[in-house]
Amino acid sequence: MPISGFPEWLPPQRMIEQRVLDRVRTTFELYGFAPLETRSVEPLDTLLSKGETSKEVYLLHRLQGGTDEEDQLGLHFDLTVPFARFVVENAGKLQFPFRRYQIQKVWRGERPQEGRYREFLQADIDVVNRDNLPFHYDTEMPLVIGDALGGLPIPRVRIQINNRKVCEGFYRGLGLSDTAQVLRVVDKLDKIGPDKVTEQLVATAGATRSQADACVELASISAEDASFADAVRKLGITDPLLDEGLDELVRVVEAAREHAPGLLVADLKIARGLDYYTGTVYETLLTGYERFGSICSGGRYDNLASSGNDRFPGVGISIGVSRMLGILFGRQALEVSRKVPTCVLVALPQEEQRAACDRTAAALRRRGIATEVAPAAAKFGKQIQYADRRGIPYVWFPGEPDTVKDIRSGEQVEADATTWQPPAADLHPAVTGA
Missing domain, CATH: 3.40.50.800 (Anticodon-binding domain)
Incomplete structure (x- = not known):
């Protein structure tokens, strides 16, 4: 009996998946990322400290187990949180900056729908350093993904990029103090539309109507080149964090225009729901399948991993392999030349x-x-x-x-x-x- 949200591909689909993974793995290694696999479980308090995930975490315990330690383990909902824990625990054995890729299953207890599963495969890359991570790694992430996915027989991908500093600096400049809540509401823009976003900002983030309108106006700015920065400055809001974010975002966009024209677009409504992102954020759409949302996302996190006085900032991006393939399988958009490997x-x-x-x-x-x-x-x-x-x-x-x-x-x-x-x-x- 099928269980909703736990996909089981037929052999031809599994062969397609393996070919995709071969391409992704090969590309990651060409860029110098080393393989890693972490355990499937993490302490529950670790999982719950990284954003609005409490309804998504699957608990792990024995059938005859007690209510103590084993009840405090959960299956990981992404690969970034366990990677951060791994870095802290193994910092003395790693060479920094540490570049790793990880292709592994994750679990989320969300409502299954087309392209969204409770058990699914992700393919991540991250670069982590001790104390400070040079910004040029933020410009590298989308180029690796463009290379990996561009070599597959799938529709063209379009990576949308923003910077949390732009948003948070703008909100501060407006006089809004609860910037995290503003980000969470603005992140729903594509799902609920500008009018409801405005209403929720007034109701939950302490915004006036004019402040909420300005937040929505910022989110409407989009450009394939650095012209987005001029559009933001024309809104008349000033803040040092805003300036820093605009400068960083311009660097990523200009690097992509040089190395992979047409791959990247600055889109200032992109926020990402998880709380650990601190700067650059990425989301990726498949041309023709935009209504299904992002199939590859990530960003910069400066505060995810730390131990005592040591801090390990990083930047990463993750391909939702099962999500992407599920959408394409549902439209019969991928074919394999035979049902078995046999020649x-x-x-x-x-x-x-x-x-x-x-x-x-x-x-x-x-x-x-x-x-x-x-x-x-x-x-x-x-x-x-x-x-x-x-x-x-x-x-x-x-x-x-x-x-x-x-x-x-x-x-x-x-x-x-x-x-x-x-x-x-x-x-x-x-x-x-x-």
Whole structure:
């Protein structure tokens, strides 16, 4: 019986997912990020201290457990919080700045819907340093993601970027003290619209109507170049934190325009709901699928990890792999060229010849060609049909000499299992956009 929010992909979908992960992993490593996997559980007080997550955390305890220590563990809802804990615990063993990638399941007890799950896979990169983290890492994050996702047969991605300092400095300049609440309300702009955001700012953040209108006006500013900074300054609000945030945001936008034109847009309504972000924030949309929201997000956190007098600021970004693929699977927007990894089916003339057929398959496998032997001896026509149903492109016929047949074209040639090679395009299942 299916359980809502816990996806189980069919093998063709799982093969697509693995190809996506291969691309993401390879790209992360090309940029020098090292692999890491952390435990699935964290102390509950750690999880609850990082934002509005109390309704999302899954508790972990034994069926016959007591109500003490084990009841205080929860499954992690993202990979940033456990990574911060890992850095603090292992700081003496790490070389800083520490660059890591992490591809792992996370759990959130939210209402399942298309592209949103309770158990899902994330692929994160972060850079953490001791005491201070140079700002140029903020400019690197979107470029890595643009490279990783740009090499996949998916719709074009568009990374929206903002800076919390811009928002908080602007709100301070307006005279609003509860900047965290203003951010939380403005973060709902796409979901509830400007009128309701204005109402909630007045009701929950102590804003006057004119202050709320100014917050909404700031959130409406968007540009692909540094012109957004002029638009903000024209609103007439001044604050040192606002100036600092604008300067940082300009640096990220200009770096992206140089290295990846069209990838990035400054969008001042982006806030991110988690409380640990302190500067740059990112959200990523799939072209044509904008209504589903962000499939990749993150930002700068200067205060997430600390131990005594040591502070470990960082910046990171996370691809919601299950979210992105779930949306695309739901629209049949991705296809794989065959249902199995198998490239060659070795036909079995008679059961007595299975050992010889196994030796042929082994010779092909030694050279990296995915091969299986037919499950039973049957007429060759039936064995070809078996291969065709599974999308296996080649059938190998034992004989004197052996031959191999491309069952798509009908071409059949003599072949030696120690030398024959399929075209590169057939060696592995190919993933394409539908």
